Amino acid sequence: MKVLKFGGTSVGSPERMKKLFSIIESQPSEKHIIVLSAVSGTTNSLEQIAKNYLKGDKELAITQVQNLYEKYQVFVSELFVSVEGLNDGQNLIDHHFKLLEGLANDLFTQVEERIVLAQGELLSTALFHYYLKEQAISSVLLPALDFMRLDADQEPDYEYMTSKLGGIMKQYSSDTLFITQGYICRNNFGEVDNLRRGGSDYTASLIGAVLLADEIQIWTDIDGFHNNDPRCVSNTKAIEQLSFDEAAELAYFGAKILHPQSVFPAKKFNVPVRLLDTLLPDAKGTLISESTQSDGKIVAIAAKDGITAIRIHSSRMLLAYGFLRRVFEVFERYKVPIDMITTSEVAVSLTIDETIHLEEIVRELEHFGNVDVDSNHSIICVVGDFKTKTHGHATIVTEAVKHIPVRMISYGGSEHNLSILVPEQHKIETLRSLHNRIF
Numbered sequence: 419m420k421v422l423k424f425g426g427t428s429v430g431s432p433e434r435m436k437k438l439f440s441i442i443e444s445q446p447s448e449k450h451i452i453v454l455s456a457v458s459g460t461t462n463s464l465e466q467i468a469k470n471y472l473k474g475d476k477e478l479a480i481t482q483v484q485n486l487y488e489k490y491q492v493f494v495s496e497l498f499v500s501v502e503g504l505n506d507g508q509n510l511i512d513h514h515f516k517l518l519e520g521l522a523n524d525l526f527t528q529v530e531e532r533i534v535l536a537q538g539e540l541l542s543t544a545l546f547h548y549y550l551k552e553q554a555i556s557s558v559l560l561p562a563l564d565f566m567r568l569d570a571d572q573e574p575d576y577e578y579m580t581s582k583l584g585g586i587m588k589q590y591s592s593d594t595l596f597i598t599q600g601y602i603c604r605n606n607f608g609e610v611d612n613l614r615r616g617g618s619d620y621t622a623s624l625i626g627a628v629l630l631a632d633e634i635q636i637w638t639d640i641d642g643f644h645n646n647d648p649r650c651v652s653n654t655k656a657i658e659q660l661s662f663d664e665a666a667e668l669a670y671f672g673a674k675i676l677h678p679q680s681v682f683p684a685k686k687f688n689v690p691v692r693l694l695d696t697l698l699p700d701a702k703g704t705l706i707s708e709s710t711q712s713d714g715k716i717v718a719i720a721a722k723d724g725i726t727a728i729r730i731h732s733s734r735m736l737l738a739y740g741f742l743r744r745v746f747e748v749f750e751r752y753k754v755p756i757d758m759i760t761t762s763e764v765a766v767s768l769t770i771d772e773t774i775h776l777e778e779i780v781r782e783l784e785h786f787g788n789v790d791v792d793s794n795h796s797i798i799c800v801v802g803d804f805k806t807k808t809h810g811h812a813t814i815v816t817e818a819v820k821h822i823p824v825r826m827i828s829y830g831g832s833e834h835n836l837s838i839l840v841p842e843q844h845k846i847e848t849l850r851s852l853h854n855r856i857f
Contacts, residue, residue: 419447419448419449419450419451419629419631419632420445420447420449420450420451420631420632420633420634420635421450421451421453421622421625421626421629421631421633421634421635422441422442422445422450422451422452422453422622422635422637423452423453423454423455423600423618423619423621423622423634423635423636423637424438424452424453424454424455424637424696425455425458425618425636425637425638425639426455426456426457426458426459426460426461427458427638427639427696428455428637428638428639428696429454429455429456429457429458429542429546430457430458430459431493431496432493432496432497433496434696435497435545435546435549436497436549437696438452438546438696439550439553439555441637441696441699442595444699445635447632448594449593449594449595449596450594450595450596451560451596451597451598451625451626451629451631452546452595452596452597452598453598453599453600453618453621453622453625454539454542454543454546454597454598454599454600454618455538455539455542455600455601455618456538456539456541456542456601457493457538457541457542460486460537460538460541460542461535461538463482463485463486464486464534464535464537464538465535466482467479467482467483467486467518467534468526468530468531468534468535470482471521471522471526471530471531471534472526472531476522479522480519480522483515483518483519484515484519486515487511487515490511490515490541491508491511493545494507494508494510494511494545497545497549498548498549498552499552500552502552503548503549503551503552506548506551506552507545507548510541510544510545510548511541514537514540514541517533517537518534518537521533521534529609529610532609532610532611532612533610535602535612536563536599536601536602536610536612538601539562539599539600539601539602539618540599540602542599543559543597543598543599544559546597547559547597550595550597555595556593556594556595557593557595557596557597558590558593558595558596558597559596559597559598560586560596560597560598561598561599562598562599562600562602562603562621563599563602563603563604563610564582564586565578565579565582565583565586566579566602566603566604566621566624567579567582567603567604567605567606568603568604568605568606568611569606570606572605574624574683575606576624576627576628579624579625579628580628583625583628583629584628584629587629598621598625599621600613600617600618600619600620600621600622601613601617601618601621603621613679616677617677618677619636619676619677619680620677620679620680620683622634622635622636622680623679623680623681623682623683623684623689623691624683626683626684626687626689626691627683627684627686627687627689628683628687630687630689631689632689632690633689633690633691633692634684634689634690634691634692635691635692635693635694636675636676636680636691636692636693636694637694637695637696638675638693638694638695638696639695639696639697640675640695641656641693641694641695641698641701641702641703642656642657642658642675642693642694642695642701642702642703642704643656643657643660643665643668643675643676643693643704643718644656644657644718645657645717645718645719645853645857646718646719646720646849646852646853646857647719647720647721647849650721650845650846650849650850651846651849651850651853654853655857656701656702656703656704657704657717657718658702658704658705659704659705659706659707659709659710660704660705660706660710660717660718661706661707661708661709661710661834662681662684662685662706662707662708663685663832663833663834664710664717664718664801664802664834665681665691665704665706666678666681666682666685667720667799667801667832667834667835668718668720668799668801669681670722670799671720671721671722671757671797671799671801671835671837675693676691676693681706684706688707688708690705690706690707691705691706691707692704692705692706693706710803713803714803715802715803716800716801716802716803716811716814716856717801717802718800718801718802719798719799719800719801719849719852719853719856720798720799720801721796721797721798721799721845721848721849722757722771722796722797722799723796723842723845724771724794725757725769725770725771725795725796725797725839726769726770726771726773726776726791726792726793726795727767727768727769727791727792727793727795727825727826727839728767728768728769728770728779728780728783728789728790728791728792729765729766729767729789729790729792730745730765730766730767730783730786730787730788730789731764731765731787731788731789731790732764732765732786732787732788733764733787741766741786742761742766744786745766745783745786748779748782748783749770749779752775752778752779754770754772754775754779755770755771755772756768756769756770757769757770757771757797757837758797758826758828758837758839759828759831760826760827760828767826769795769797769826769839773793776791792825794841794842794843795825795839795840795841795842796839796840796841796842796844796845796848797837797838797839798837798838798839798840798845798848798849798852799835799836799837800815800835800836800837800838800852800856801834801835802834802835803833803834804829804832804833804834804835804836805833811836812829812836814855814856815836815838815852815856817855818851818852818854818855818856819838819840819848819851819852821851822840822844822847822848822851823840823841823844824838824839824840825839825840825841826838826839827839
């Protein structure tokens with residue numbers, strides 16, 4: 419069994435959606451589970467609709483619903499050729515867009531907001547299912563809301579998903595092609611919820627993990643992880659193989675090709691993940707597994723923008739136990755994760771990328787000492803073999819950026835990366851300088 423996830427650009431037009439089955443056919447397996455994102459642009463439109471409903475601007479929201487409906491009418495007219503197919507497609511979009519318009523008549527809360535955001539994946543999967551039906555290709559449409567669930571801590575409920583999805587698959591034991599929605603799920607209250615942006619990768623990884631698939635394939639519009647950001651640096655190359663840990667570091671620190679959380683279910687159940695390109699289906703892509711080709715090498719560089727650095731300076735920190743715990747508790751209360759951290763005898767510096775509660779956090783940290791805040795920074799993550807037996811990599815990195823104003827360096831917390839913090843205006847120069855020196 420293989421799980422294949424296709425992103426929004428892969429289903430972004432009727433022409434692209436029609437090409438998906440040839441890609442699916444080319445992947446030998448007894449069974450295929452296809453995970454689809456919403457048609458590109460749809461989730462952004464739905465977010466705007468929900469935002470205006472929440473603000474009470476119902477007229478603007480309904481206008482936006484109608485504009486999106488017109489785009490889907492064109493999509494349906496270009497996707498189907500038979501009368502039955504056109505009727506199926508038209509009835510489908512009529513149903514979903516009447517639901518969206520009908521929300522203007524009710525109290526609109528965050529519960530309804532999540533229902534709005536779920537419509538994109540419900541539309542794309544049903545449209546693809548009806549297209550296959552028109553082509554006389556048998557498929558089963560599996561509602562993700564029947565088996566994808568989060569627990570009270572917003573973590574995947576593996577036991578529930580294994581039981582539910584395993585039971586569903588037994589009901590269709592003779593079928594070979596299944597289609598389901600990425601991104602959407604239910605929470606522990608049974609309400610419609612989601613895995614946040616990029617969550618279709620996460621869905622595919624969770625499904626592949628609980629079903630112990632042979633392979634999880636993430637199909638996008640780039641041929642795998644590159645050894646640097648191709649938008650900023652020329653002559654980058656796709657990496658053929660990465661370990662789960664290396665891929666997790668790259669995904670978390672800025673490589674947009676893969677949702678950061680999607681590595682962990684695959685690693686937990688040791689299911690390989692392959693990143694492939696719908697525009698270049700014959701390209702090797704990147705295989706993520708327990709194995710690595712990075713022994714003694716640096717394999718890739720990634721960057722994460724929008725970073726804020728916070729420094730707490732306090733003479734009370736000198737030889738004091740419990741100081742760091744109290745600092746971390748402030749961030750825990752506001753559910754803000756920390757990316758990097760460095761310490762000295764009298765100061766601690768750390769970085770965050772969520773600043774919604776920055777004022778409240780700083781106010782609490784000021785009880786410990788003087789607090790400095792620097793915004794608009796980028797974390798540059800250098801990934802490879804940084805085990806203690808490896809020599810010289812830190813020198814290579816620091817030599818490459820000796821002309822860059824480096825704000826922080828984090829080394830030794832992981833065997834797989836060295837991270838540096840630089841002002842955002844120096845990001846591209848840093849990426850290029852490291853690329854020239856390393857590769």
